[in-house]
Structure formats: C-alpha cells, structure tokens
Amino acid sequence: MSTREASTPQTGSPGRAVEGSRAVAETVARCRPQVVPAYPISPQTHIVEALSALTRSGDLAPCEFVNVESEFGAMSLCIGASAAGSRTYTATSSQGLLFMAEALYNAAGLGLPIVLTVANRALGAPINIWNDQSDSLSQRDSGWIQLYARDNQAACDLHPIAFRLAEELSVPVMVCMDGFVLTHAVERIAVPDQETVDTFLPVYRPQQVLNPDAPMSIGAMVGPEAFTEVRFLADGRMRRALLRMPELAERYAKLVGRPAEHLARGYRLDGARTVFLAMGSVLGTLEDVIDEARADGLAVGAVELTCFRPFPAQRLRTLLAGAEQVVVLERAFSAGGAGIVTPELIAALADPPAVPARCSTVVAGLGGRPITKKALRILVRDAAASRAARFSFLGLDRDLLSRAGYGRASDDAPGSSAELLLARLHPRESS
Amino acid sequence: MYQIRVHGRGGQGVVTAAELIAWAAIADGRYALAFPSFGSERTGAPVEAYCRIDDQPIRSREPVTEPDLVVVLDPTLLRQRFVFDGIKSGGTALINTAGTDTSAADSQLMPHSVGVRTVPATEFARQRTGRSLPNAAMLGAVAAATGIVPLAAVRDAIAARFPGPVAEANAAAATDAFEYLRSAAHADREVNRVHT
Numbered sequence: 001m002s003t004r005e006a007s008t009p010q011t012g013s014p015g016r017a018v019e020g021s022r023a024v025a026e027t028v029a030r031c032r033p034q035v036v037p038a039y040p041i042s043p044q045t046h047i048v049e050a051l052s053a054l055t056r057s058g059d060l061a062p063c064e065f066v067n068v069e070s071e072f073g074a075m076s077l078c079i080g081a082s083a084a085g086s087r088t089y090t091a092t093s094s095q096g097l098l099f100m101a102e103a104l105y106n107a108a109g110l111g112l113p114i115v116l117t118v119a120n121r122a123l124g125a126p127i128n129i130w131n132d133q134s135d136s137l138s139q140r141d142s143g144w145i146q147l148y149a150r151d152n153q154a155a156c157d158l159h160p161i162a163f164r165l166a167e168e169l170s171v172p173v174m175v176c177m178d179g180f181v182l183t184h185a186v187e188r189i190a191v192p193d194q195e196t197v198d199t200f201l202p203v204y205r206p207q208q209v210l211n212p213d214a215p216m217s218i219g220a221m222v223g224p225e226a227f228t229e230v231r232f233l234a235d236g237r238m239r240r241a242l243l244r245m246p247e248l249a250e251r252y253a254k255l256v257g258r259p260a261e262h263l264a265r266g267y268r269l270d271g272a273r274t275v276f277l278a279m280g281s282v283l284g285t286l287e288d289v290i291d292e293a294r295a296d297g298l299a300v301g302a303v304e305l306t307c308f309r310p311f312p313a314q315r316l317r318t319l320l321a322g323a324e325q326v327v328v329l330e331r332a333f334s335a336g337g338a339g340i341v342t343p344e345l346i347a348a349l350a351d352p353p354a355v356p357a358r359c360s361t362v363v364a365g366l367g368g369r370p371i372t373k374k375a376l377r378i379l380v381r382d383a384a385a386s387r388a389a390r391f392s393f394l395g396l397d398r399d400l401l402s403r404a405g406y407g408r409a410s411d412d413a414p415g416s417s418a419e420l421l422l423a424r425l426h427p428r429e430s431s
Numbered sequence: 432m433y434q435i436r437v438h439g440r441g442g443q444g445v446v447t448a449a450e451l452i453a454w455a456a457i458a459d460g461r462y463a464l465a466f467p468s469f470g471s472e473r474t475g476a477p478v479e480a481y482c483r484i485d486d487q488p489i490r491s492r493e494p495v496t497e498p499d500l501v502v503v504l505d506p507t508l509l510r511q512r513f514v515f516d517g518i519k520s521g522g523t524a525l526i527n528t529a530g531t532d533t534s535a536a537d538s539q540l541m542p543h544s545v546g547v548r549t550v551p552a553t554e555f556a557r558q559r560t561g562r563s564l565p566n567a568a569m570l571g572a573v574a575a576a577t578g579i580v581p582l583a584a585v586r587d588a589i590a591a592r593f594p595g596p597v598a599e600a601n602a603a604a605a606t607d608a609f610e611y612l613r614s615a616a617h618a619d620r621e622v623n624r625v626h627t
Binding site: 282283284374 | 447449450453457458462464465466467488489491492494588
C-alpha cells in the first residue's frame with residue numbers, strides 16, 4: 001500500500017461545488033422527511049435554513065417544517081410526529097443538544113426512528129461556538145446510534161443509511177459532523193439523486209402509530225418487574241446495527257458508485273505498529289500525515305471510527321490485531337476521568353484472547369483549536385518512537401498556563417479559570 | 432496543491448471570495464476546498480478564509496499556514512504583520528488598493544521572493560455595482576495574477592451565487608480587474624518581486 005488511498009468520490013457522480021450544510025440538507029430532503037421541527041443554533045443553522053427553503057419552494061413535499069421555541073420543543077415535536085407515523089428529522093449543536101437531552105432518551109426508549117444531525121460544537125461554559133465533539137459524546141448513553149462523518153461526502157451518504165437503519169431497528173440515529181470544519185466548507189460533493197435515494201430508502205412504514213380512532217398508549221410506566229428486560233432488549237436492538245449498518249452501507253455504496261461506509265475503517269494498517277484512531281474530520285489531515293510518515297519509513301497507520309454507538313468492538317479488535325500501540329485522538333474528554341473513546345477501546349481489546357496493543361489518549365482540537373499537520377507530525381514521530389504519554393493534550397499552551405500562574409500557588413485558586421486565562425491572553429484589553 | 436489565504440474585514444465578502452474561488456476551480460474540473468477561519472465575524476473585524484485547489488481529492492482541513500497566494504481585500508490590514516505569515520517563496524501577494532505603492536507590503540519583510548500585485552478592486556466594484564464590496568473584482572484579479580482559475584469560471588461562479596443584475600455587475604467588476612492586471616500598461620509589474 002504505497003499509494004495514497006482516496007476517500008472521496010472516484011467512480012460515482014463527480015459532484016459539484018456546494019457547502020457541506022447545503023449538501024446535507026439536500027440529501028435529507030431526498031430522504032423525504034414528513035416533519036422537520038427546528039430551532040437554529042450555530043453551526044447547525046444552515047442545514048435547517050436550507051430545509052426550510054426547500055419546504056417553502058415545494059421541492060420537499062409533503063413536509064411540515066415547524067419553527068419551534070426551543071430544542072426541547074424540537075425533539076418533543078419529533079417524538080409526537082414520529083409516534084403519529086411520520087418520517088421525522090431535525091438538527092442541532094452544542095447546548096441545543098443538551099437542551100434536547102430529556103427528550104432524546106424518550107425518543108430512544110419509545111423506539112422512534114428519528115434522525116438527528118449534530119453539527120458538533122464545544123459545550124460551555126466558557127461559551128465557545130467552535131468545533132469539538134463534546135456535545136454528541138455527552139449523549140453517549142441516550143440510546144441513539146451515533147455515526148461520525150469524516151468528510152462532507154460521508155456526512156451526506158450517512159443520512160439515507162441512518163434513516164433506513166433507524167426505521168429497520170426502531171432506534172433513532174444521530175449523524176455527527178464537525179461544526180464549521182465540515183458544515184461551512186465548500187467542496188466537491190456528490191449529493192445522491194432522488195431516484196437513488198428512493199431505490200435505497202423505502203417509503204416509511206411506521207411500526208407504531210398513534211391514531212385517535214384506535215386509541216392506545218405508548219411510553220406507559222414499566223416497573224421493576226420488567227424495566228431491566230426492556231433495557232436488555234434495547235441493548236440487543238442497538239447491537240443489531242453492528243451487522244445491519246455495514247450491509248446497508250454496502251448496498252448504498254453500489255447504488256452511488258462510491259466506497260462503502262464502515263463501522264470502522266483501516267488506513268495503511270499493513271505492518272503498522274503504531275495506529276492512530278479518530279472520529280470525524282481530523283481523519284483527512286491525519287491520513288495526509290500518515291502518508292508522509294510512511295514515506296519516511298515509519299510503521300504507522302490509522303483507524304477511522306465511524307460508528308461510536310453501538311461500539312464495534314469486534315471490528316476494532318480485527319483492525320488492531322497487529323498493532324503494538326494505539327493512540328486515540330479524542331475531540332472531547334471527561335474531566336477527572338480520561339478520554340471517552342479510549343476506555344471503551346481498552347475494554348474491547350482486553351476481551352480474551354486479548355489484543356496486546358497499548359492504548360494512549362491525546363485530547364486534540366478542543367473548542368475549535370485547529371489540528372495542524374505540524375502538531376500531528378510531531379505526535380506521529382513521538383508515538384512511533386514510543387514516546388507517547390498515556391494521556392496528553394495536543395498543543396497545550398504551557399506558556400499561557402505559566403503566565404496565568406499554573407504551577408504556583410494561584411494554580412488552584414477558586415473561581416473561573418477562563419477569566420484568569422483571558423486576562424493573560426489579552427492583557428491590554430482586560431487592564 | 433495550490434493554497435490561498437484571503438484576508439479582509441467582516442462585511443467585505445472574505446468568506447464568499449474563498450468559496451467562489453473553490454466553486455470556479457471545481458467547475459474547471461479540479462478539486463477544491465474553501466472554509467472560513469470561523470472567528471466572531473463582526474463587521475469590520477479582521478477575517479480570514481482559506482481555499483485549497485488540487486487535481487486530486489483534498490483531505491487536509493487544517494487552516495492554510497503556507498499560502499501560495501495571499502489575497503488582501505483591505506489594505507489597512509497590511510499594518511498587521513500576520514497577513515503574509517508563511518507565504519511561500521515564489522508566491523503571490525495580491526492587494527486591493529487604489530495606489531500602486533507596495534511599500535506597505537515590502538515593509539512586511541517577507542522572508543522570500545514574493546510577487547506583489549496591486550489592483551483597485553474597490554474602485555472597480557464601486558463603478559460597476561455602486562457598492563464598495565471588493566471581493567468579486569478581486570476574483571478577476573486572482574485569475575489574472577495567478578491563472579489558477581480561468582476568468583470564465585470566475586464569472587460563472589459569480590453568476591451561480593448572486594441574482595441576475597447583481598451577478599452581471601460583479602462579473603463586470605471582475606473582468607475590469609482581470610483586464611487591469613493583464614493590460615500592457617501594467618505588464619511591467621507582472622513580476623514585481625520583493626527581495627530581502
């Protein structure tokens with residue numbers, strides 16, 4: 001594998017120049033959602049704005065686009081519309097997703113096949129509009145399938161797959177795409193045409209429909225006598241995605257003439273002793289750096305994790321069977337704990353017979369800090385020389401920390417550390 | 432891979448400029464990726480946007496730190512040293528200014544041999560559109576100064592982005608800027624390199 005492996009369209013439609021958000025909105029429209037409740041929040045806004053315009057122009061019909069008063073309202077309306085038998089979609093970001101949280105769990109628990117695009121953005125405080133993956137990863141346990149897009153082509157292609165997967169399994173699906181980095185990028189994207197999507201995604205046939213003429217309850221109370229069993233079945237249903245998602249992705253790939261999406265995908269793993277694992281838009285930059293390192297003779301490769309929920313433990317064990325160490329690039333972390341992906345990976349690899357790779361975590365690109373090739377080159381070289389720390393932050397500004405008193409007594413001063421750092425970052429403005 | 436960084440101020444169409452270059456390059460059969468720096472885009476605040484162009488799919492999404500071309504929509508930004516950071520040896524700096532004085536750019540002490548071109552894009556925009564938004568005119572200048580995208584593709588990109596009369600006026604401004612840089616009167620400034 002000495003040549004560069006393309007991950008963008010090669011044999012299918014050549015695509016056209018279009019913004020990521022717009023391409024996703026057009027793809028979603030071709031999935032024929034019947035109800036789209038939405039509340040704007042950056043960087044997701046362009047997606048629902050475009051869907052609003054497509055509904056108004058009649059290009060997306062029949063469809064009810066509903067301006068709601070909040071994200072909680074958006075997801076609640078999704079639940080109602082889905083329970084009444086409509087294919088239902090919405091999108092959000094950051095604190096908007098948190099405001100949906102209560103309803104997210106209900107959507108999953110009720111088995112409603114809603115599709116939600118998360119334009120990934122950091123969580124406050126301090127307020128930060130930029131990209132990381134703290135928002136969707138905070139909803140890890142909400143019972144939603146989570147798929148992460150490496151680029152805008154994947155962001156588009158994952159949506160028809162998401163609708164079909166959700167409707168077959170009665171499990172809602174989140175398609176996560178990095179905010180700004182993908183949503184606001186203009187590039188060559190092949191939006192699947194209506195005929196292709198119609199061929200792949202059958203007309204929605206709801207499994208449960210609330211109907212005033214035939215009253216019934218959904219979401220009724222389940223007590224201790226059966227709650228564990230409800231959750232046991234939810235786990236099994238979610239795990240079925242591990243088999244079904246690759247099958248659907250393969251079928252979709254044949255229709256559009258592009259490589260199939262996977263639960264997880266290896267890049268230049270032949271003989272790779274050190275493997276970098278990541279989710280989302282950093283994969284492209286990372287693969288460029290892996291190519292450079294390979295040219296320099298370093299035995300490195302990458303794994304793209306597309307499906308985080310359900311966690312594809314077996315697939316990752318297979319991909320990482322030959323690795324000596326795995327460096328997980330995480331776009332979010334758990335303060336006081338560690339990475340969010342890494343502990344799951346460690347558990348997956350430890351299952352007997354154990355995959356012997358050592359795992360470490362590098363927290364990178366928090367709150368929109370660019371993940372540069374320069375920083376990745378250093379990381380790749382250090383890791384290949386077995387100098388990777390067990391847990392570290394990529395590009396941590398130690399000088400800024402030291403100016404703010406880190407390492408001295410004031411290091412553990414109570415109050416907001418954000419204001420302390422801002423004062424050192426812009427001394428004139430704040431004096 | 433050809434890499435472009437566009438500098439300007441919020442409200443001058445910096446992000447649109449980068450997007451239209453990408454649109455033109457893709458319409459011309461190549462791959463391109465344009466994205467903004469995602470700052471707080473307030474009117475008047477310094478803004479930058481990036482564009483990469485290549486014959487093969489573009490994977491890297493880091494900001495452009497080593498541009499082949501720096502496009503400056505607002506000459507008052509030249510006082511800020513970062514505008515030409517990392518510009519490649521043999522690269523081009525394209526500046527929107529009514530004057531032909533490039534000393535502001537010279538004073539940036541650019542470390543490499545960089546071709547500096549100036550074009551009165553705001554003036555062309557004002558004449559053709561009645562507004563002083565220089566971005567479309569600067570795209571014509573990009574086509575003339577670098578050849579990285581053809582003028583026809585730039586005009587198509589403008590036509591695809593804006594409604595009829597607005598597109599026509601902006602395409603005319605782009606053509607003016609293109610011809611300005613291509614005209615014999617300015618041919619001697621075709622390679623006006625700064626050496627240090």
